[in-house]
Amino acid sequence: MDIIIARFESLEESKQHTIRQAALEEFAVHGYKKASTNRIVKAAGIGKGMLFYYFTSKQELYEYLVKYSLEFIQSRYLDRVDAGEPDLIERLTQLARLKMEAQAENEEVFKFSAVFLQEGETHLPKELAAKIEELKQSGYQLMYEGIDQSRFRKDADPEKVFHLIRWSIDGYQQELLARLTGQKLAEIDFAPYWEEFYAYLAILKKSFYETEEESR
Amino acid sequence: MDIIIARFESLEESKQHTIRQAALEEFAVHGYKKASTNRIVKAAGIGKGMLFYYFTSKQELYEYLVKYSLEFIQSRYLDRVDAGEPDLIERLTQLARLKMEAQAENEEVFKFSAVFLQEGETHLPKELAAKIEELKQSGYQLMYEGIDQSRFRKDADPEKVFHLIRWSIDGYQQELLARLTGQKLAEIDFAPYWEEFYAYLAILKKSFYETEEESR
C-alpha cells in the first residue's frame, strides 16, 4: 500500500492539495459511509481511475486523511503551545490564537477532524485509533494542566471559575466563527476581532481574578 | 392532503407517537435527503404501505414533523417563559430550566429542530419557512429583550457582560448535556445538577453584578 500511496505523494504539491481538500471536505460533510468517491473526483477535477490509482480504496484514502490531519494538528497547532504558561487566560488566549491560525491555514482539516473524532474507531485500524486517543489526551493536558488557580478570586471555587472562563472564551470563539461563516478565514483581517476579544478578557480578569487594589 | 393526514391523526396516540418518534429520529440523524423511509417503517414496526397511507410522500411526512415540532417548541417551551423578568440571570435560568424540561419530554423534537433550522427553506413551502423564521425571532426576543443591564458592574461594557453571562450558562448546559449522552433525559434526577448550576450562578452574580457591599 505504501508503494501505492507513494504515487500520490510524488505528485506535485498543488495537485495533492486539490485532491486532499476535496476529499477532506467530502468526508467532513458526509462522514465515512455516506461520502462519495464520485463527488470527490468531480470536485478535485480528476478522473475516477486516478483516485484508485493513488489510493487502492476509499478506506485507504480515509486513513491517509486521518493521518494527515493528525500530523497537521499536532505540528501546526498543539506543538506550538507553551504549556509552561500558568495563567489560565493567557493559556486559553494562546490556544485560541494558535487554533485560529491553524484553522485559517487549513479549515477543512479541522472540520474533518471533528468528524473522525466523533465517528471513533469505526473504519480505522487500532493503530490509528490509538494515535487519535493520544492527540485527544495531549489536547486535554494543554488545556487543563499546570494552571495556577491561586490567581482567581478567593471567594469562589477555583474549579468553577476555571470552567466559567473557559466557557466564556469558547463562547466568543464559537460566536465569531458563526459570524464569519461563508468567508475564507485566510482572507480575513482579524485585528479588530482580537481587539474585541481582549476587551472581553479584560472584563474576565477584572471579574474573576483577585483584584490587586483590594487592600485599599 | 389534510384528508390523508387525518388518517394519521385519528390513530391512537401511542401509535402516532411511535411513528412520529421513529421519523423524527431518522430525519434528525440523516437530514431530509438521506433519511430513509425504509428505516423509519422498520423502526416504527409498521409496513411500508402504512407510511404512505398516512402521508402521501416523504415530503409531506417531513412537513408534518416540522409543523409538529414548531408547535411543540412553542407550547411546551417558549410560551412558558416569563418575558417580564428583567434580571438576566433569572431569565436565562428560566430559559435553561424550561428548555431542559421540554427536552426531557421529547428529546427527538429538539434534535430534529436543529436539523431543519440548519437545512433552512429547502424542502419546505414558504408558508412553513415563515413560521420557522417567526420561531427564531421569538426565541431571540425571549433571550435579548427587556433585560435590565443596570444591574451589571459599572466598570464594564454591559453588552459584553451580557454575552459573557450567556456564554457561561450555555457552556454549562452544553457540557451537562454532553456528560449525560446515552441516558434517557426523562429518567434523570436533575436535582444535584441544578444545585451545581446555582453554585455557578452565584459566582456569576458575585463577579458580574454590582456588589451591594461596595459602600463599606
Next chain:
DNA sequence: TTTAAGTCGACCAGGGTGGTCTAATTGCGT
C-alpha cells in the same frame, strides 16, 4: 520506436431509494 507511467470515464454488479399495488385481514353496520 518501444516501453511504461499516467489519465480518463464508461461500465459493472449490487444495494438502497421513494413509492405502488395486490392480496389478506379486520371491524362494523345490518
Next chain:
DNA sequence: ACGCAATTAGACCACCCTGGTCGACTTAAA
C-alpha cells in the same frame, strides 16, 4: 352471518448512486 369498507403488510418497481475495474488513450522518456 354477511358484505362492504377501512386497514395492514411487504413484495415489487424503476431508478439512481455506490465503490471499484478496465481497456483505450496520451504523454514522456529511452
